[in-house]
Amino acid sequence: MTRIVVIGADAAGASAASQIKRRxxxxEVVMFERGQITSYAACGLPYWVAGQVPRQDMLIARTPRQHRARGIDVxxxxxxxxxxxxASSVTVRTQDGQESIEGYDQLVIGTGALPVRPPIPGSQAPNVATVHTVPGTQDLVDQLTRSGSAPRRAVVVGAGFIGIEMAEAFLDRGIAVTVIDQATHPMVSFDxxxxxxxxESMADQGVACAFGQAVREVELDEAGLAQAVLTDAGRYPCELVVLALGVRPNTGIAIxxxxxxxxxGGLLTDRRQQVRDHEDIWAAGDCVETYHRLLRTTVHMPLGTHANKQxxxxxLNVAGEYATFPGIIGTAITKVGTAHLSRTGLTEAQAAQAGFDxxxxxxQTSVIAGYMPNPGRMITKVLAERGTGRLLGGQIIGDRVGAAKRIDTLAMAIWTGFTAEDLTGADLSYAPPFSPTWDPVQTAARRLLPTI
Ligand SMILES: Cc1cc2nc3c(=O)[nH]c(=O)nc-3n(C[C@H](O)[C@H](O)[C@H](O)COP(=O)(O)OP(=O)(O)OC[C@H]3O[C@@H](n4cnc5c(N)ncnc54)[C@H](O)[C@@H]3O)c2cc1C
Known part of the structure; x- marks a missing residue:
């Protein structure tokens, strides 16, 4: 009997196992998972911390029992x-320390990524957390809901996607939050x-921002708990610290x-997710590098949307069919309170580095027709190549639902090779409760035309 071994039971590993077993x-499909849960939505963790998602089990898309009912040996x-x-085998270790060798005909690696934890003195304190796994986040939720001694002040180190989502979570909980980043502005994946x-929006919403500062140390009290974060420019007292400094591919055993x-450090695969030069080993998700269609090279872009598709x-390929992952263009979306933000393609700096002029x-426009109640405000930025007019990237920040998700229009335009002129004339929907007459992405594209 053909034996498939899958390492990791979340987005990439479990999606692959399900496809294989279905076909x-x-x-025999055996899925090894070092944790105790399967198919969980890490993307929902900040909203669980915020209290918007009331229960941990709501984040589980498919339990081990459900996978087993579909014939997967979890x-x-x-x-x-x-x-x-x-030898076409893996060595596995159970929690009681027992090791055994397990053979495979095809191996699927879906080991994900690990949070970056630089050696900052004091950062191993029990009230210094990362938000990456369900059990780890449970500890954080427990600290926040502890009666009598719940933290009143939190510091988030890192102002990327997870950092700003955690800032929102603390705001929702009524906890004073400071976000520190060594960059001079949050979200370095934006211009x-x-x-x-x-x-500006974060500050308006009550987030204390300490940008352009490098963290030197987490100051501990006599009990060994974090009581402040020290940077090269200040001291930020707190009862809780979250490190949100990005992730790196979890590929130690593969290397x-x-x-x-x-x-x-991400695994290199072909478009079918087969590891290069290894016919019986496949990999997907946060542990791989992915082809960037504009940069024409592979990059590490750890997102759930890619992990599931890959x-x-x-x-499909392991099961004997033929499918390819078409690559990415760097589309992403998030929010911090009322600031909804999204990006796709290249920033100005990335475009210049890649050799584009x-x-x-x-x-700046309203989100819906300006004469409607609560029309909102959004800023839309669009990039195109000089001469050809080919669209290269875009970013949106808006203050109500309906603003940031418009990035998908721009993403599809870039994906299909639209020029700014093509986008300006495209047939997009319009009615006052949904949009200004000219959709903001078209207004931005039109504004580009004279400069091309
Ligand atoms: C807080 C947070 C918010 C996020 N928000 C978004 C979002 O809004 N949108 C988005 O697209 N993405 C988001 N992501 C990213 C998304 O969650 C990941 O891209 C996705 O989970 C990757 O899936 P994966 O299967 O590749 O890896 P993982 O989800 O990391 O799963 C890997 C699994 O492998 C197991 N494992 C690892 N090594 C071994 C081993 N040696 N043996 C056995 N088991 C092993 C791990 O325990 C884990 O269960 C977010 C991530 C986090 C942490």
Whole structure:
């Protein structure tokens, strides 16, 4: 019987296992997971911390029991500690320390990523958290809901996607929050001018912002608990610290096995998610580098949307069908309180670094028709290549629902090779409760035209 071994039971691994088992019911699919849960929405963790999602189990898309009912042999509390590509086997270790060798015909690696934890003195204190796993986040939720001694002040180190989502979570909980970042503006995946707009909104909403400061130390009290974060410019007292400094591919065992990785440490695969030069090893999700269609190179872009799609593609291929993952263009969306923000394609700096001569236009508009109640405000920035007019990127910040998700219009335009002129004339929907007459992405594209 053909035996498929899957490492990791979340977005990538579990998607792949499900696809394979659905198509090859007679194959043995064994999924090793070092934790105790499967198919969980890490993306929802900040909203659980915020209290918007009331219960942990609401974040679980498919339990181990549900996977088993579909014929997948789920082994919880079982870590894969070694891969031997020559012997086509992995070494697994259970929680009681027992090790065994498990053979495979095809191996699927979906080990995800690990939070970056630089060696900041004091950062190992029990009230210094990362938001990455359900059990780890449970500890954080427990601290926040502890009667009598719940924290009143939190510091978030890092103003990327997870950092600003955690700032919102603390605001929702009524906890004073300071966000520290060594960059001079939040969200370095946006242009600095858009980051400045976000910083202003965060400050207006009551988030204390300490940008352009490097964290030196977490100051501990006599009990060994964090009581302040020290930077090269200040001291920020708190009872809770969240480190949100990004993630790196969790590929230690793959590297030890000699599998190919890129500069980020992410596994290198072909478009079918097959690990390069290894016909029986496949990988998907946060542990791989992904082809960027504009940069024409692979990058590490750890997002659930890619992990799920890549897991599906991988599963179809292992099951004997043919599918390819088409690559990415860097589309992402988030919010901090009333600031809704999104991006796609290249920033001005990325475009210049990639050798594009790019022009940019930025417009401020209402989100819906200006004469409607609560029309909102949004800033839309669009980039295109000088000469050809080919769209290269865009960013949006708006203050009501309906603003940031418009990035998908821009993403599809870039995806299909639209020029600014194409987008300006495209047939988009309009009615006053939804949009100004000219959709803001079209207004921005039109503003670009004379500069191309
Ligand atoms: C707080 C937060 C918010 C996020 N928000 C968004 C969002 O809004 N939108 C978005 O697109 N993405 C978001 N993401 C990213 C998204 O959650 C990840 O991209 C996605 O979970 C990756 O799936 P994965 O299966 O590749 O890896 P993971 O989800 O990390 O799963 C890997 C699994 O493998 C297991 N494992 C690892 N090593 C081993 C081993 N050696 N043996 C056995 N098991 C192992 C792990 O325990 C884990 O269960 C967010 C992530 C976080 C943490």
């Amino acid at each position: 090859r019911t007679d194959w 082994r919880l509390g079982t870590e894969v500690v070694g891969i031997d590509p020559r 600095p001018d858009m980051g400045a707009v976000l910083a 030890e096995a000699g599998l190919p990785v890129g500069d980020s 897991g599906r593609v991988l599963g 790019a022009v940019a236009a930025k417009v």
